[in-house]
Amino acid sequence: MKKEDIYSEIKNLAPQIAYFSMEIGLRVDLPTYSGGLGVLAGDTIKAAADHELPYVAVTLLYRDGYFQQHLEENGQQIEQPVKWNPSDLLIELDRITVNVEIGDRSVALRPWLYIVEGCAGGQVPVFFLDSDLPENNPEDRKLTAQLYGGDKRYRLSQEIILGIGGLNLLSALEIRKILNFHLNEGHAALLTLELLKRYRRNIEETWDPTQVWDYKRVRQHCVFTTHTPVPAGHDRFDYHLVEELLGSYMPLDVLKRFAGHDDLNLTTLALNLSRHTNAVSKCHRDVSALMFPGYTIKAVTNGVHSPSWTNQEFSQLFDRYLTGWRRDNFLLRNAMMIPADELFAAHQSAKKRLFQYIKKTTSVILDPEILTIGFARRATPYKRATLLFSNPERLRHITEHYGPLQLVLAGKAHPQDEPGKKLIRDIFNARDKLKDLIKIVYLENYDMELGKLITGGVDLWLNTPTRPLEASGTSGMKAAHNGVPNFSILDGWWIEGWIENKTGWAIGPLPSGPQVDEESNQFDANDLYEKLEKEIIPTYYHKRSTWIEIMRQAISFNASFFNTYRMLMEYCMNIYSFDPPTRTALAHRHED
Numbered sequence: 001m002k003k004e005d006i007y008s009e010i011k012n013l014a015p016q017i018a019y020f021s022m023e024i025g026l027r028v029d030l031p032t033y034s035g036g037l038g039v040l041a042g043d044t045i046k047a048a049a050d051h052e053l054p055y056v057a058v059t060l061l062y063r064d065g066y067f068q069q070h071l072e073e074n075g076q077q078i079e080q081p082v083k084w085n086p087s088d089l090l091i092e093l094d095r096i097t098v099n100v101e102i103g104d105r106s107v108a109l110r111p112w113l114y115i116v117e118g119c120a121g122g123q124v125p126v127f128f129l130d131s132d133l134p135e136n137n138p139e140d141r142k143l144t145a146q147l148y149g150g151d152k153r154y155r156l157s158q159e160i161i162l163g164i165g166g167l168n169l170l171s172a173l174e175i176r177k178i179l180n181f182h183l184n185e186g187h188a189a190l191l192t193l194e195l196l197k198r199y200r201r202n203i204e205e206t207w208d209p210t211q212v213w214d215y216k217r218v219r220q221h222c223v224f225t226t227h228t229p230v231p232a233g234h235d236r237f238d239y240h241l242v243e244e245l246l247g248s249y250m251p252l253d254v255l256k257r258f259a260g261h262d263d264l265n266l267t268t269l270a271l272n273l274s275r276h277t278n279a280v281s282k283c284h285r286d287v288s289a290l291m292f293p294g295y296t297i298k299a300v301t302n303g304v305h306s307p308s309w310t311n312q313e314f315s316q317l318f319d320r321y322l323t324g325w326r327r328d329n330f331l332l333r334n335a336m337m338i339p340a341d342e343l344f345a346a347h348q349s350a351k352k353r354l355f356q357y358i359k360k361t362t363s364v365i366l367d368p369e370i371l372t373i374g375f376a377r378r379a380t381p382y383k384r385a386t387l388l389f390s391n392p393e394r395l396r397h398i399t400e401h402y403g404p405l406q407l408v409l410a411g412k413a414h415p416q417d418e419p420g421k422k423l424i425r426d427i428f429n430a431r432d433k434l435k436d437l438i439k440i441v442y443l444e445n446y447d448m449e450l451g452k453l454i455t456g457g458v459d460l461w462l463n464t465p466t467r468p469l470e471a472s473g474t475s476g477m478k479a480a481h482n483g484v485p486n487f488s489i490l491d492g493w494w495i496e497g498w499i500e501n502k503t504g505w506a507i508g509p510l511p512s513g514p515q516v517d518e519e520s521n522q523f524d525a526n527d528l529y530e531k532l533e534k535e536i537i538p539t540y541y542h543k544r545s546t547w548i549e550i551m552r553q554a555i556s557f558n559a560s561f562f563n564t565y566r567m568l569m570e571y572c573m574n575i576y577s578f579d580p581p582t583r584t585a586l587a588h589r590h591e592d
Helices: 003-011 036-050 152-172 191-198 215-221 239-246 252-259 266-272 282-291 312-321 329-337 340-362 392-401 418-434 448-457 475-481 522-542 544-559 564-576 585-591
Strands: 017-021 055-060 068-071 077-080 098-102 105-117 123-130 180-184 222-225 276-279 371-376 405-410 439-443 460-463 486-489 504-507
Touching: 017 036, 017 152, 036 055, 036 105, 036 123, 036 180, 036 564, 055 152, 098 152, 105 152, 123 152, 152 191, 152 239, 180 191, 180 564, 191 215, 191 222, 191 252, 191 266, 215 222, 222 266, 239 252, 252 266, 276 282, 276 564, 312 329, 312 340, 329 544, 329 564, 340 439, 340 448, 340 544, 371 448, 371 522, 392 405, 392 418, 392 522, 405 448, 418 439, 448 475, 460 475, 475 486, 475 544, 486 522, 504 522, 522 544
Parallel strands: 017 055, 017 180, 055 123, 180 222, 222 276, 371 405, 371 460, 405 439, 460 486, 486 504
Antiparallel strands: 068 077, 098 105, 105 123
16 A cells, blocks of 8 residues: 555544553564563454454554563573664654653654554554654654663653653544543553543633543543553652653642552553553452452453464364354354364474474474473563472472473563563573473573464463462463463463363462462472372373363363453443444354
């Protein structure tokens, strides 16, 4: 499409949902995401395109990406810049410039466009805001360079660009009939301030100073998804810094009224100025209700975009037996009809592809006949990546007496997260101590492409977060789409997806069982080892037909539900609250 035509097409857009996210992961060579939040955003947008929902999305253009990870022999993480050229993938809308006031400066922003194509012809435009323009000073040109980089000043500046600049962009594009501004995490909450300004009444309209700021009207148009039960994950800024950067943008007493008296809390701002707030699993809803008493918080459990996370072997299998599954993910429930031998053959093919990649990148040769456990996620202490290695002698005993194991791990630590970096070094140390008996591989530079390869290529997916800090988790959902059972702490989505010995296995106490100290690893580690010894390893090596049945049930029960098709249907019915014709769009397509 010519650029001239694109400008015309944009003017014809009539989206009803504007999705704002600090990071969006659409493809591996578009490095505008760091992990789960961005990948979920990308999956949501892809599903919206598949089902022709009236979406538009806004994020930032990170010219330096997140980072490329290099691991030294001892596991020390080295961060390297990402090299990419936006013009290779995006369309620069050079006719359009919007401005935001940051401190005493006006910062110019240029949008870049990426169009997400759905499987049935639907499209969702994604706009990336870029401050690297010649009219800006050198400091401001770098404001959109790094994802989650810099200090508090840098972070608040980026959130001004996303929330206020993003709303200014939609106005400049003449996209005005938005029914729902969807704040994907609190990073975008400042757009509510811009809406407050736009809906501000004259004093003559109300004759009541308290009613000048029409917050009820703002609330009618905003919905908010909170993703983290970790207090440190909710951005807060000192009001001295806020006054310095936002200046006279809005009176301080108004900010304190909606965003908190002690400091500007973006989560509080989003909670106060959104019509609906949702957590990302039922368990997370309960945790969030305790964190934010007095607010009504709903639950919309996350899902993954099924066509994106099903590997080529299983995609072909589903095409053969579950026609139409790409648009109607509920059809995956019929995976029980797939012949066992074909299912296992597809898995073994995916496993060999993973092992070929491992051999090519690490020179380690793994055996496709050995039970292989996968663990890949952000390297940070609460994920407890070393729980499996907490008793090396017990792990050695298990492999000697019950059956051999292989381990494939991956994950990046945030550049400023020293405890997370130490976790990686500890895993490398465990690898060296156990190398005579257990092959342990830690793959570097974990991204969407590698994530898909691992979740589809291992035999068992391990997840060991500290309860209740896993808001949802989606890697296990990706594994389930490829017939890989989960072996996980009962937290986040797994409480909803877990059926013992049917879709996988639980680690640690049951929700209704005896409670243990959440800081203690011993109970969980002992249960992990017990399950490996008595259930998982014997089933894999001696009850192969039972193992394959669990694989089928993981697809049928978990993949058919924990996907973005179901997730978006819940958003449309319970969060966006469309009028009936649009509200039933997804359900109608399901009937088709």
